[in-house]
Amino acid sequence: MELVPSELGLATRREAPTIAAMSRDYVERGLRWRWRVPAIENLIASSDTVVLCARVPTSRGKSIAGFGIMQYTLEEAHLILLAVRPRMRRRGLARDMLAWLEKTADTAGIRKIALEVRERNSGAREFYRKQGYRSGPSIPRYYDGIETAVRMAKKLR
Numbered sequence: 224m225e226l227v228p229s230e231l232g233l234a235t236r237r238e239a240p241t242i243a244a245m246s247r248d249y250v251e252r253g254l255r256w257r258w259r260v261p262a263i264e265n266l267i268a269s270s271d272t273v274v275l276c277a278r279v280p281t282s283r284g285k286s287i288a289g290f291g292i293m294q295y296t297l298e299e300a301h302l303i304l305l306a307v308r309p310r311m312r313r314r315g316l317a318r319d320m321l322a323w324l325e326k327t328a329d330t331a332g333i334r335k336i337a338l339e340v341r342e343r344n345s346g347a348r349e350f351y352r353k354q355g356y357r358s359g360p361s362i363p364r365y366y367d368g369i370e371t372a373v374r375m376a377k378k379l380r
Contacts, residue, residue: 229288229316231323234274239263242274242290249306254367258304266303271295273327277307277316291320293328293336300328302338321354325379334380339365339372351375 234242239260246258266272277289289307293300302324307316328336340347342361352358356375365372 229277229279229319230285231275231277231320234263234267234276234290236264236267238276238287239267241287242276242292245287245290245306245308246304249309250304254370266292266294269294272303273324275320275324277320279311289316289320291317291324293324295328295331295333298332298334300324300333300336302336305338317350318354325377329379335376335378337374337376339374341366342371342373348373348375 243258243260243263246263247256251257263274267274272292272294275291275293276287278285279288287308288311289305291305292303294303302321305317305321325336336356338351338356339362340351348358352375354377356377359374359376362372362374364370
């Protein structure tokens, strides 16, 4: 697939409905919809969280092709959500967003990034592995008490 020119930048409050819908459709599919518009708006407003969007040109301006949300503590960051629209996948957007978020974490002095991914999502697990994340323990019933997660982490320093 051809690479698509994208612009990475912080999300705005008006983009919260699009991000929430993408989370519901691409990340939380088959689960209770947790990341609704008010929750995304809170993350956008939080000084401890970065909500990043990958925007691509369209005939009507720019459209969100993907997003990533990372929450920061003093020494560790947690990748909460990362999603790319299906028609935009395999074009480097997820990799670019993750690299941007990692660079931001490293600049802030963060030592480690952690995330959870569905155990049965082998494509996502392989993507993170290729980006330097290592698999950790499985967490039974992590997602809504029904689905197992695998914790993954990457040391930055």
